[in-house]
Amino acid sequence: MTFSATILTLYPEMFPGPLGASMAGRALREGRWALDAVNIRDFATDKHRSVDDTPAGGGAGMVMRADVLARAIDAVADTRPLIAMSPRGRPLVQERVRVLAAGPGAIILCGRFEGMDERLFEARPIELVSIGDYVLSGGEMAALTLLDACVRLLPGVMGAASSGDDESFEMGLLEYPHYTRPVEWEGRTIPEVLRSGDHARIAAWRKAMAEDETRLRRPDLWERHVGARVQSPSGARHGQKD
Ligand code: SAH
Numbered sequence: 466m467t468f469s470a471t472i473l474t475l476y477p478e479m480f481p482g483p484l485g486a487s488m489a490g491r492a493l494r495e496g497r498w499a500l501d502a503v504n505i506r507d508f509a510t511d512k513h514r515s516v517d518d519t520p521a522g523g524g525a526g527m528v529m530r531a532d533v534l535a536r537a538i539d540a541v542a543d544t545r546p547l548i549a550m551s552p553r554g555r556p557l558v559q560e561r562v563r564v565l566a567a568g569p570g571a572i573i574l575c576g577r578f579e580g581m582d583e584r585l586f587e588a589r590p591i592e593l594v595s596i597g598d599y600v601l602s603g604g605e606m607a608a609l610t611l612l613d614a615c616v617r618l619l620p621g622v623m624g625a626a627s628s629g630d631d632e633s634f635e636m637g638l639l640e641y642p643h644y645t646r647p648v649e650w651e652g653r654t655i656p657e658v659l660r661s662g663d664h665a666r667i668a669a670w671r672k673a674m675a676e677d678e679t680r681l682r683r684p685d686l687w688e689r690h691v692g693a694r695v696q697s698p699s700g701a702r703h704g705q706k707d
Contacts, residue, residue, distance in 0.1 A: 468619055469499040469570035470612055471541045473534070475516065475577050477502035479605045484612060492622040499570070500612075508536040517578055531582035534574065538589055541572055547591050549574040549581065550604030550611070554593030557611060559634035561594075566618040573611065575604030637690040639683060641674035
């Protein structure tokens with residue numbers, strides 16, 4: 466099963482965009498995942514090919530029409546989850562990324578203007594996903610972000626670079642700090658333990674650093690991590706689901 470993404474957008478030329486470069490781009494060319502950007506405007510029916518209209522009740526901006534969006538969705542819908550990028554969505558977390566990456570892919574709806582007619586979300590099974598508490602001008606960059614996070618987890622995409630297991634959020638913790646040569650730079654040296662060759666000591670140091678980093682930088686994550694450990698003494702892995 467190949468992870469397959471269909472993007473519904475008014476700007477299909479934005480895809481694959483940055484996902485055409487580097488590891489994701491190579492994987493795309495190798496067929497390890499698939500991407501199809503579909504223009505929502507192709508599903509407009511009037512002679513002006515309009516996809517939006519003025520907001521009911523008045524106010525600034527334009528609202529994307531439910532009928533046009535639904536036609537676009539219905540033309541591509543299959544068993545894949547249907548996601549709309551939205552600042553009102555559930556904030557994206559690594560656990561959701563991992564589940565999506567293990568599945569068949571996603572159909573991703575990108576908003577523009579003031580957003581989409583609310584009735585669409587009642588009429589179709591759409592999951593709203595936010596990439597953070599700030600407002601973008603459109604859903605395309607949000608969709609690219611979501612896809613980047615998924616694609617790097619697909620088998621064969623990152624090669625030997627990393628199993629992904631040690632990284633920030635995978636254990637409900639931020640990652641420990643990294644160092645590389647030169648050993649001394651501007652009077653600063655790489656911590657002695659990392660040069661000791663003692664793998665047990667290195668692992669213990671990294672774990673302690675990951676915990677310190679999380680406690681200091683992200684008290685919210687730390688609280689959840691500690692809470693999860695209490696609930697599930699068999700290991701943090703089980704406790705990180707929210
Ligand atoms: N008027 C809306 C903002 C619309 S922004 C509001 O205040 O909530 C236009 C489009 O950009 C949205 O429909 C959505 O697809 C996308 N977008 C903006 N911010 C986003 C975010 N934080 N996460 C995901 N998508 C976002």
